[in-house]
């Protein structure tokens with residue numbers, strides 16, 4: 207297991223062909239990771255979600271993806287057949303999408319959808335899957351799992367939908383979980399419980415986690431390593447606990463924009479003076 | 487009830503079948519005030535906003551705007567005065583219309599003049615290039631979609647903005663720009679905000695008062711000064727403030 211890293215990305219590029227020319231959304235991202243917690247932070251539109259989707263072969267059809275290397279546990283993602291990709295997605299890699307309500311099937315109950323993803327990952331009877339569904343919903347801090355399992359996506363609150371999507375992805379106990387803003391709609395106490403659940407999965411199963419988030423403090427406390435993205439590139443990689451000592455001007459500027467209770471109420475927040483030089 | 491208030495809820499109850507999403511909620515917001523709603527996921531915050539916008543089934547209680555009880559479907563005049571930014575921007579945008587068309591349409595319905603100029607102006611104010619007007623929602627990142635939803639609400643130049651987690655998908659630098667924009671607008675003209683957020687930094691920056699909710703009920707009302715001083719009287723509000731200090735084992739022990 208130690209020989210090849212869980213994820214290897216070298217010079218990943220995602221380009222959209224548009225009438226007005228082509229637009230490079232991801233411009234040469236490289237990193238590799240093992241069974242660790244890797245945080246990705248960065249500017250809105252900098253290519254974080256696309257990087258995650260590229261690992262699952264889920265980039266939109268009008269995009270061209272290239273890379274010197276794009277591998278999961280030794281599997282070449284760019285060369286994989288659709289069938290192989292489906293197998294990887296169902297059993298070994300989970301993706302918690304940024305817009306959970308939009309990604310869930312609107313005409314199937316939540317319980318049905320989580321049970322399907324459980325059955326896809328391992329051979330279980332429908333009855334066992336049902337039990338596992340309720341357990342997993344409880345683990346993501348849903349107080350009334352029976353009701354929620356019977357509910358349709360539009361009947362969920364924003365934070366409940368996020369946790370349902372999380373339940374759907376962790377129930378298969380993947381080797382790699384890509385979680386795109388998985389806790390942005392959760393109140394702080396529920397958020398802590400969901401993070402603790404992820405920590406348990408990582409400890410028990412040796413799962414690797416890519417945690418995309420705008421919550422700088424959370425990422426620095428929860429993750430092992432942080433990748434900072436700006437305009438389609440990685441500008442800085444650093445140990446999570448050293449985030450406050452970041453050296454890149456973008457990262458420093460970002461930290462400076464955090465709204466904090468130390469600043470007087472009603473006063474304008476500092477903003478970022480974006481420099482052309484950051485867009486290398 | 488509260489004579490001076492612009493927007494108020496009086497003993498609001500919203501039920502979906504057996505689910506009591508909002509059980510008994512009252513608050514009153516003065517003109518020009520920014521009022522925050524925080525609380526447990528699933529506690530009824532979005533439902534309260536939707537009820538104000540006429541989008542949730544009110545079982546009992548009242549919603550009042552400028553002294554008048556609102557009933558039935560909301561009319562054009564309401565949408566001119568009150569705009570909402572939904573928690574889920576994807577769901578609130580039309581998937582098969584360009585951003586430009588979705589921004590132009592409400593302006594046309596409300597018979598605004600200078601529509602193309604307004605649309606270009608507002609898209610720039612939320613920090614997006616004009617070229618994005620010709621895209622569809624699925625061609626944007628999460629935070630870009632959220633900014634389109636904010637732009638659409640601002641276009642109407644409303645008196646009241648219902649903001650449901652309006653910056654949850656934004657990095658902190660873009661968030662700061664949007665929050666500054668909201669503060670500037672409040673200074674330019676009297677604008678009243680009802681803001682839902684899980685981020686106490688955002689609430690503390692923006693809000694004069696806040697209400698902590700749980701299980702469809704109001705738990706505790708706090709002033710901005712209370713929030714900053716950590717003066718919470720209820721156990722739940724204290725727990726929330728404690729957890730907002732971040733991810734560390736002690737916080738978990740408290741919650742557990």
Ligand SMILES: Nc1ncnc2c1ncn2[C@@H]1O[C@H](COP(=O)(O)OP(=O)(O)OP(=O)(O)O)[C@@H](O)[C@H]1O
Pocket residue numbers: 222231248249250251252253254255256257266268304624625626627628629630655656657
């Ligand atoms: N289908 C598409 N067509 C054209 N451009 C696209 C498409 N999908 C995404 N993009 C662009 O690619 C860039 C990167 O998008 P991505 O969703 O990866 O951003 P992100 O870093 O996740 O941002 P956010 O934090 O706002 O979610 C954005 O500028 C976006 O507008």
Ligand SMILES: Nc1ncnc2c1ncn2[C@@H]1O[C@H](COP(=O)(O)OP(=O)(O)OP(=O)(O)O)[C@@H](O)[C@H]1O
Pocket residue numbers: 360361362363364365366391392393502505506507526527528529530531532533534573
């Ligand atoms: N259309 C609906 N049908 C049935 N139940 C619903 C419906 N809409 C909301 N609910 C329920 O009402 C409760 C409150 O939901 P609401 O969306 O108001 O919560 P919230 O406080 O906004 O939570 P979050 O912070 O997670 O967004 C939840 O239990 C939810 O499942």
Ligand SMILES: [Mg+2]
Pocket residue numbers: 254255256304386627628629
């Ligand atoms: Mg994204």
Ligand SMILES: [Mg+2]
Pocket residue numbers: 363364365531532533573650
């Ligand atoms: Mg909500």
